Amino acid sequence: MRLSLRDFFILQPMISICIPIYNFNVRPLVEALHEQAKEVAVPFEIILIDDFSLAEFREMNEPLSSMATYISLGQNVGRSKIRNRFLLFAAFENLLFLD
Secondary structure (H helix, E strand, O other): OOOOHHHHHHHOOOEEEEEEEOOOOOHHHHHHHHHHHHHHOOOEEEEEEEOOOOHHHHHHHHHHHHOOEEEEOOOOOOHHHHHHHHHHHOOOOEEEEOO
16 A cells, blocks of 8 residues: 555654755755645654765755754765664654655
8 A cells, every 4th residue: 555645644653754865956855745744743854864975966955954964974885874874863763765
């Protein structure tokens, strides 16, 4: 059964969301997640992990730190190490990986 993002927020209170970034502007995605979560009043956190993007993309995504935890890695490490890093920072038991 596929759940909509809204249904997921309702069924899984207190969610940690991992968004790995590599040369991508995530502002629209982060803003959409905030709007959905506000609608159903669910506590959540977003953790953005930048896998050593180009400087122009890091500059685009760093200002999102008011809406999400922003972690910039010093080298390109790949998906599995990003997930391991996320587990170190996640505050909630329910995890959502958006990669």
